[in-house]
Amino acid sequence: MGKLILGVVLTLLVLLLGGLGFAMLGFFPTPANVSPPRLEQRIANAALDASMERHASRVTNPVPPTDQNLIDGMKIYTMNCALCHGGFNRQPASLAIALYPPPPNLISDPPDDPEWHIFYAIRTGIRYTGMPAWEKTLSQQDIWKVTALLSHLNKLPPAVQEYWKTSFGAAPPSGDEKKEGEGMKHDKD
Numbered sequence: 001m002g003k004l005i006l007g008v009v010l011t012l013l014v015l016l017l018g019g020l021g022f023a024m025l026g027f028f029p030t031p032a033n034v035s036p037p038r039l040e041q042r043i044a045n046a047a048l049d050a051s052m053e054r055h056a057s058r059v060t061n062p063v064p065p066t067d068q069n070l071i072d073g074m075k076i077y078t079m080n081c082a083l084c085h086g087g088f089n090r091q092p093a094s095l096a097i098a099l100y101p102p103p104p105n106l107i108s109d110p111p112d113d114p115e116w117h118i119f120y121a122i123r124t125g126i127r128y129t130g131m132p133a134w135e136k137t138l139s140q141q142d143i144w145k146v147t148a149l150l151s152h153l154n155k156l157p158p159a160v161q162e163y164w165k166t167s168f169g170a171a172p173p174s175g176d177e178k179k180e181g182e183g184m185k186h187d188k189d
């Protein structure tokens with residue numbers, strides 16, 4: 001038994017030192033100008049979902065999806081999120097393919113996660129990606145407004161659709177629109 005434990009500990013130590021050596025000798029690639037390999041994407045997305053399931057509190061959105069709150073959400077999104085996640089004008093986001101991992105296009109492919117999940121992702125950000133922790137710069141109220149907007153994007157009330165059309169010169173989703181995005185597709189299950 002003692003030998004087995006020693007064996008396990010030694011193996012782990014060798015793996016750890018091997019990994020550290022690999023990194024310190026400069027073998028890990030750092031360029032962000034390539035697409036992440038599929039396997040890496042799958043593992044990272046699964047780990048991200050699992051972590052959010054474990055850490056995010058199941059809170060309900062205190063901000064009701066009124067026309068005004070949704071329009072406020074559009075303004076907050078345009079100023080803070082569109083450059084990475086795509087704007088209401090439906091032009092490709094300027095940073096869509098420049099980041100590693102690439103940000104998903106949230107306008108053509110809005111998240112279908114529950115609001116507590118979306119809120120947590122926006123509030124705390126995503127480590128080792130370009131996704132910032134917005135609680136450092138936006139109020140909770142504003143984060144909830146953007147959350148409401150994203151979760152209602154395919155079922156916006158007529159006044160908000162009208163605002164979208166007149167302000168951004170592009171058509172809002174009709175509701176039954178097929179999802180497509182030019183950024184990374186998030187595996188959703």
Ligand code: HEC
Nearest residue numbers: 080081084099101102103104121122126129130131132146
């Ligand atoms: C500098 C670029 C950048 C900006 C600005 C940015 N994001 Fe992100 N965001 C990312 C990246 C990159 C990811 C994908 C991370 C990954 O692959 O897991 C992401 C992921 C997300 C996700 C998906 C989370 C999940 O569970 O899969 C949501 C929702 C999101 N962002 C919302 C927002 C909102 C709302 C804003 C504005 C308040 C914003 N982002 C601003 C880069 C950005």
